[in-house]
Amino acid sequence: MFVRRNPQLNRNDELIHLLSIEGLPASILTHILDTAGTFLSVNERDVKKVPLLRGKSVFNLFFENSTRTRTTFEIAAKRLSADVINLDIARSSTAKGESLLDTIANLSAMHADMFVVRHSESGAPYLIAQHCAPHVHVVNAGDGRHSHPTQGLLDMYTIRHYKKDFRNLVVAIVGDIVHSRVARSDIHALTTLGAPEIRAVGPKTLVPGDLKEMGVRVCHDMAEGITGADVIIMLRLQNERMSGGMLPSAGEYFKTFGLSPEKLALAKPDAIVMHPGPINRGVEIDSAVVDGAQSVILPQVTFGIAVRMAVMSIIAGNSA
C-alpha cells in the first residue's frame, strides 16, 4: 500500500520543514519547546548570538504583510548568526506577474538555505517545500486560514511556562475561530500535548457548531466559555468580518464577547490571558485586562523569538 509520508519529516522522522502542527507527534513539539528554553537564556547573555546558522541564508518571503512576525523571525535568524534577506514580495515580482514557483526558483538560484513564508493562500508553504531543492528548509509563518505553527508553538511555550503541565488545563479560545489559523494551530497543539478541555467561544457566525469535530467544546455564551478556565486565548477581531455582515457592530461585539475585568473574574483566579496581537483595545479586550496582572501578552512576544530560534535550528540540523 502506498503510504503518504508527512512532508515535514525525513526518513528518520526528524523535522525538516515546519508547515503545520497537525500530524506532528508530541515528542517533536516537546523537543521544540525544550530547545526554546535553551534559546531563551541566549537572549539574556552579553553576546546574544550563537553560530548555529553561520553562513546560511534565510529568506523572509512575506506575500502578505506582517511586521511583527517578520521582525521576530528576522531577530531569531540573526541571533543564530544567519544572513537574513527580507523580500517584500507583495510589492515586487508577484505584482509584475511572476508565479510563486518561478519566484522560488530564482531565490534558490541565489543559494537560499531557508524560506520563511507568509502567504494569504492556504498550502503555499507546502507547495514551496515540495518544489524547492532538497537542502532548503521551509517554515510556514502563516498561510491563509490554514496554519500558523510558530504562533501555536509559542502559545504552547507560554502555557507550559506558566502552567507547567497541559494535562489538567481548561483552555478557552475566544473570538473569530473559523477564520483563524492561530486558533487552528493552538487546537492541534493543545490536543497533541494532552489538554483535556478546549473551548471555542464566540458568536455562531464565527464559531460554527461543526468545530466540535476538532474535539473542542463549542460555547456561544461568553460566561459559559470562560468560567473555570486556566488559560484564555483572545483572538483579534478582524475588521473585514464586520463589513461582511458577520457581526452587528464593534460595540455590540465588545459587550458580548469582549474580555472585561468582570468577565475575567469568572475564570480561575490564576488564569492567564493571551493574545497573538495586534490587540484592538476596547474591541475584543478591555485595556484594563491587557495591562492587568493576568496578562502574559508581552512575554508571548519574548518567547516567540526563542521558539522561532528553536524551530530554525532544529530543521537546519536535519537533512532531507
Next chain:
Amino acid sequence: MSAIDKLDAEALYRELLRGVRGLLKPDGLLVGIWSGGAWLAERLHQDLGLAGEAGVISSALHRDDFSQRGLSAGADHTKLPFEIQGRHIVLVDDVLYTGRTIRAAVNELYDFGRPASVTLAVLVDRGGRELPICAACAPGTIELPAGQRLSLARDDVGKFSFEIR
C-alpha cells in the same frame, strides 16, 4: 583485562583533586563541561571547600558538527552563577579526546565575558587530538579505537566509574 578495567575513576579523581588544588588561583572559579565534567566540578567544588557553587557549561550551541548531528535534546545546561569577566577559570571535563568539545565550550564561555585565564583539567586523556589543545592536569591516559566512546558515569551515591559505548 580490557583497557577500561585499568581505569579506576575514583583513584583518578583523587589525583585530579590534588592537581586542581594546585591549579586554582585564590579567586579562581571552577566550570565543568556538561555532563561528566559538571559532576566532577561539583564534587571538586565541595571537596575544595569553595563558596557558592561550580559553573556548568554546555558545548551544544558551538559544536562544529551541528550540520551532521543537528541539535541534541536537552542542551539547556549552561549555568554560570557568577561573573566570569576578568576571573581565572579552571575548566573541568571527564575525557579529553579530539579537543573539539573544549573548543566549543571555550567559545560558549566567551559569550558571557572575557576571563583572565582558562586552564583545562581532565580525568583522562585518550590522545587523538585534532586541535592545539592540552590539559594542565590529566591523571589518566588510555588508548582506545576511534569508534569507541568513553564517558564518566555516576551512581546513586555519587561514586564515579567509566563506561565504553
